[in-house]
Amino acid sequence: MRIPSGIPELDRVLGGGIVPGSVVLIGGDPGIGKSTLMMQMAAGLGKLLTLYVTGEESVQQIKLRAARLSLSPPESLLLLAETNIAVIEAVIERTSPGLVIVDSIQTMYRQDLESAPGTVSQVREATAALMRLAKTRAVPVFLVGHVTKDGIIAGPRVIEHMVDAVLQFEGERHHAFRILRAMKNRFGSTSELGVFEMHGGGLREVSNPSEVFLAERKYGTSGSTVVASMEGTRPLLVEVQALAAPASYGVPQRSSTGFDLRRLQMLLAVLEKRVGANVGRYDVFVNVAGGVRVDEPAVDLGMALSIVSSLRDLPVDSGTVAIGEIGLGGEIRRVSQADKRIAEASRLGFTRCVLPPNNMRGLTPPSGIELLEVESVEQAVAALVGSPAA
Ligand SMILES: Nc1ncnc2c1ncn2[C@@H]1O[C@H](COP(=O)(O)OP(=O)(O)OP(=O)(O)O)[C@@H](O)[C@H]1O
Numbered sequence: 167m168r169i170p171s172g173i174p175e176l177d178r179v180l181g182g183g184i185v186p187g188s189v190v191l192i193g194g195d196p197g198i199g200k201s202t203l204m205m206q207m208a209a210g211l212g213k214l215l216t217l218y219v220t221g222e223e224s225v226q227q228i229k230l231r232a233a234r235l236s237l238s239p240p241e242s243l244l245l246l247a248e249t250n251i252a253v254i255e256a257v258i259e260r261t262s263p264g265l266v267i268v269d270s271i272q273t274m275y276r277q278d279l280e281s282a283p284g285t286v287s288q289v290r291e292a293t294a295a296l297m298r299l300a301k302t303r304a305v306p307v308f309l310v311g312h313v314t315k316d317g318i319i320a321g322p323r324v325i326e327h328m329v330d331a332v333l334q335f336e337g338e339r340h341h342a343f344r345i346l347r348a349m350k351n352r353f354g355s356t357s358e359l360g361v362f363e364m365h366g367g368g369l370r371e372v373s374n375p376s377e378v379f380l381a382e383r384k385y386g387t388s389g390s391t392v393v394a395s396m397e398g399t400r401p402l403l404v405e406v407q408a409l410a411a412p413a414s415y416g417v418p419q420r421s422s423t424g425f426d427l428r429r430l431q432m433l434l435a436v437l438e439k440r441v442g443a444n445v446g447r448y449d450v451f452v453n454v455a456g457g458v459r460v461d462e463p464a465v466d467l468g469m470a471l472s473i474v475s476s477l478r479d480l481p482v483d484s485g486t487v488a489i490g491e492i493g494l495g496g497e498i499r500r501v502s503q504a505d506k507r508i509a510e511a512s513r514l515g516f517t518r519c520v521l522p523p524n525n526m527r528g529l530t531p532p533s534g535i536e537l538l539e540v541e542s543v544e545q546a547v548a549a550l551v552g553s554p555a556a
C-alpha cells in the first residue's frame with residue numbers, strides 16, 4: 167500500500183509512491199531545491215495530516231516560500247520550527263501526523279548528547295530516533311540532508327545505511343534542470359529518474375524529458391550526436407557533445423561533464439587504435455547537454471562519433487540516433503531494451519537509428535525509421551561522420 171506524493175516524478179523515483187513507515191533521505195547541494203520539493207509535496211498531499219519540521223528557516227520564511235510558489239497550504243499542514251528531537255517526538259505523539267518532513271537532519275539534536283548539531287553522533291542519533299518513530303507509528307518520514315562538495319551526504323555515512331531510501335537531487339547550478347535519482351531504495355528500483363525544471367514559481371515536472379534535452383540542439387555543427395540512454399524504464403534522448411582542440415601543452419587534457427572520465431579515456435584509446443584517430447595531439451572535452459549525467463554503456467557509440475566528428479570537423483548526421491556499447495576491439499556490443507530506445511527516437515521524428523548487430527534480430531521498427539546495423543566503430547564513423555545534415 168503506497169501513498170501517492172502528488173508529484174508523479176517523485177512517485178516514480180520512490181518506486182510507485184510513499185511507503186508507510188519508510189524513512190527517505192533527500193540529499194542535494196545547497197540551494198538545489200530540496201526544501202522547495204518538500205514544500206510542494208506537503209502542499210499537494212491534500213487531506214493527509216503532514217508535519218513539516220524546519221530547523222533551518224522560520225515559520226515566516228516558509229510561509230514566504232509558499233506564497234512565492236503560489237501554494238495554498240492545506241489546513242492539514244502543520245509547520246513546526248524546532249530542532250530538539252525530544253520536542254519533535256512529543257509533537258508527533260500528540261498530533262499523529264500521516265507524514266513527517268524534517269528539514270534538515272543536520273540541524274536536529276538530542277539534548278542528552280554533548281556534541282553540537284550536525285556532528286556524527288547527533289545526526290546518527292536524531293536519525294535513529296526518527297526511524298523508531300516511523301517504524302512504530304507506520305508514518306513515512308522524509309529527511310532532508312545536505313551534501314558535501316564531493317557529493318556525500320554530510321554527516322555519517324551510516325545514516326545512508328539506516329534509512330530505507332536515499333534520493334539525490336542534483337543539477338548543474340546554471341541549468342534549470344533538476345534530476346532526482348534513487349541511490350538506494352528498499353522498496354523499488356534504483357534506476358528510475360525524475361526530471362524537474364526549476365523556475366521562479368518552483369519546480370515543474372518534466373514529463374517529456376527527451377524533447378526538453380534536445381531543444382537547444384544546433385544542427386549541422388561538428389561534435390554533436392544524439393544518443394538514447396535508458397533511465398530506469400524510460401528512454402531518454404540526449405545530445406552528447408565533444409570538442410577536440412590541438413593540445414597546447416605537453417600532456418593533452420581530457421575533461422568530461424556528465425560522462426565517466428575513465429570511459430572517455432577508454433573510448434579515446436579505442437579510436438586511436440581502431441579508427442586511426444590521432445587523439446594524442448588533441449585536448450578533448452566532452453559534455454552531455456542539459457546538465458544530465460549518462461552512465462550507461464549504450465551511449466559509447468554516440469560519444470565516439472562526436473569525438474571523431476569534432477576531430478575531423480565534420481558533422482554527424484543529425485537525423486540519426488546512435489545506440490551501442492563499444493568494446494575494446496572496437497566492436498559494437500548489444501544493449502538492453504533497444505525497442506524502447508528506437509520507439510522514443512521515432513516519436514521525436516528521428517529517421518534513422520544505428521544499432522549493434524545483436525540487437526537487430528527480431529526487431530520490428532516503427533514505420534518511418536530506418537535501422538542501420540553497425541559492427542564496428544570504424545563502420546559507424548564511415549557511415550555517419552560527414553554525412554550531410556538531415
Ligand atoms: N525569488 C526567487 N525567484 C526565483 N527562484 C528562486 C527565488 N528564491 C529561490 N529560488 C530558487 O529556489 C532555490 C532554492 O531552493 P530551496 O530553498 O528549496 O533549496 P534547498 O535545497 O532547500 O537549499 P538549502 O540547502 O539552502 O536549504 C534557489 O536556488 C533558486 O533557484
Ligand SMILES: [Mg+2]
Pocket residue numbers: 200201202222269
Ligand atoms: Mg532548504
